[in-house]
Amino acid sequence: MILDYVGVKEINGSLIVLDDVENASFEEMVDIRLDDGTLRHGRIVQIDGKRIVVQVFEGTKSISLDNTRTRLKARPMELPLAPEMMGRVFSGAGRPIDGLGEIYPLKKANVNGTPMNPVSRVYPRNYINTGISTIDTLMTLIRGQKLPIFSGSGMKHNELAVQIVRQAKIADEGGDNKFGIVFAAMGVKNDVADYFKRSFDESGVLSRVVMFLNLANDPIIERTLTPRCALTAAEYLAFECNMHVLVIMTDMTSYAEALREFSSSKGEIPGRKGFPGYLYSDLASLYERAGMIKGSKGSVT
Helix, strand or coil, X not given: CCCEEECCCEEECXXXXXXXXXXXXXXXXXXXXXXXXXXXXXXXXXXXXXXXEEEECCCCCXXXXXXXXXXXXXXXXXXXXXXXXXXXXXXXCCCXXXXXXXXXXXXXXXXXCCCCCHHHECCCCCECECCCHHHHHHCCCECCCXXXXXXCCCCCHHHHHHHHHHHCECCCCCHHHHEEEEEEEEEECHHHHHHHHHHHHHHCCHHHEEEEEEECCCCHHHHHHHHHHHHHHHHHHHHCCCCEEEEEEECHHHHHHHHHXXXXXXXXXXXXHHCECCHHHHHHHHHCCCECECCCCCEEC
């Protein structure tokens, strides 16, 4: 049975509160229909008895307290997946923004992923050649592992990320066909996003790159989804298409600041420097999605 809940109890930033909601689930997706027929999307981020808090992806501007209709979708947020994602550009929430039309998915997967059984992990033995001598000789990028790059304000970390995308390769037989890159940019300005797309296009590597771009003027809610969408796409390419996938996320500071703003709007008690206390476990839920699994020829790095 499909129910529409009419009206909203409270609006706070990008959050809306509904009362007397039955059978809601954490992380469940909802459709929000406004007075003028506009459809917005959100997800349940907090449940207190029959009261739920919904995070609205497109923002809460023009939402009415009286006439807004909210419908629960009975499923978490899912990303459409297909091999044709290679060479495409998506928003931070996984919507195509390159003007080439929608993806025709072979499947859809929960963006939160599933935990990787430590027993099923394969011991890493090979590496990814980045073409940057300091990384390759001193801090080798091991396939199926993770490597942080720390940068200061004004440093050329964007140029370094582009250089890694352009030069990265693997030494396996048929390596070019088996190697792909998932690039996620969070909170970047328009000129930086254009620089990324132009650099990949001019160097001829765009055909092996899946790009997720979250701009600085996009909702912060979308920024918290960007790395999860990117890793979901990487897991599909690695474990179902048997590719070796390098995921580059820049930068995680923007993600952490978005999480801090979101946590503050929920009224949670802040930790050090205002960040939520669960920041480290949240980051671990992203970083630990790297790895190789027994029975699969692919890897996520």
